Amino acid sequence: MATPGAPAADWLAFSRRAADAGRRALKRFPLTSQRARKLGRGEGGDMTLAIDGAVEDTVFAELEALGIGLCAISEERGRVEISGGGPISVVIDPIDGSLNAKRELPFYSLSIAVADGEDMASVEFGYVTNFPTGEEWWATRGEGAFLDGRRLDPAQADARLEILGVEAAQPRLVAAGSEALARTEAHRLRMIGSIALSLCFVASARFDGMLSLRRARSVDAAAGQLIVREAGGAVSFPDAGGDDRLGASLDLEMRSRVVAGATSAILDELLAVGTEVEA
Numbered sequence: 001m002a003t004p005g006a007p008a009a010d011w012l013a014f015s016r017r018a019a020d021a022g023r024r025a026l027k028r029f030p031l032t033s034q035r036a037r038k039l040g041r042g043e044g045g046d047m048t049l050a051i052d053g054a055v056e057d058t059v060f061a062e063l064e065a066l067g068i069g070l071c072a073i074s075e076e077r078g079r080v081e082i083s084g085g086g087p088i089s090v091v092i093d094p095i096d097g098s099l100n101a102k103r104e105l106p107f108y109s110l111s112i113a114v115a116d117g118e119d120m121a122s123v124e125f126g127y128v129t130n131f132p133t134g135e136e137w138w139a140t141r142g143e144g145a146f147l148d149g150r151r152l153d154p155a156q157a158d159a160r161l162e163i164l165g166v167e168a169a170q171p172r173l174v175a176a177g178s179e180a181l182a183r184t185e186a187h188r189l190r191m192i193g194s195i196a197l198s199l200c201f202v203a204s205a206r207f208d209g210m211l212s213l214r215r216a217r218s219v220d221a222a223a224g225q226l227i228v229r230e231a232g233g234a235v236s237f238p239d240a241g242g243d244d245r246l247g248a249s250l251d252l253e254m255r256s257r258v259v260a261g262a263t264s265a266i267l268d269e270l271l272a273v274g275t276e277v278e279a
Contacts, residue, residue: 036050051098060082070085075092091111091114093111111128111196113222119249123226130197135147164209167191235258239255
């Protein structure tokens, strides 16, 4: 990427170091009772668990070791200037899917996005890894998206909505949106409990589309949305305001549902459904 301070290869290497350090940190919490220990409410609004704080600490240590002036935006700490600050923003969700991580369900991820501006369209590098499996997705703007080193191909133009990922799957929200969801062409729903991974599943043809039933934060989707787009898909943040689908802010104050499709046609179908589902 052309962001001043470090080339794309450095950000991929950084992300991998952060992921390795995060996995080592998680090994210190082998029991659900240890993982569930609460540290207080994070800047993103959710309760910070011991595992969230431990992984976030490792990511910040790696950021500080870079020696680059930048602004970090993290779910737990909020906005933090590193090495005096600078034009680069690094958007971090230490564990997307903390409830899964607490219960040792195999879907929880580290999400890192690097941007040279203030909105989703300005993200130039994105990285997501599923901690339990070690799979990693990454993308650089204009250079494609990859899963474990394999470039991801765009979906066929006539791809249909067979499997739909649904996030923030609280029973009340699922019930409220059930009739609208039933009117899609989806054959099956899948609910894995991580927005970042659901987006990556769209990018890698495991899901054909993804819809969040409640408003998410920037840290949940900043990396994954670039990975979808670089894999040939389309993403929208319909509650962020304005006509630009990618104009959603990277700040933690941003709240919007996230909708993604393997094709623009699938995205448009899901956006139509989303207007009938509680935000």
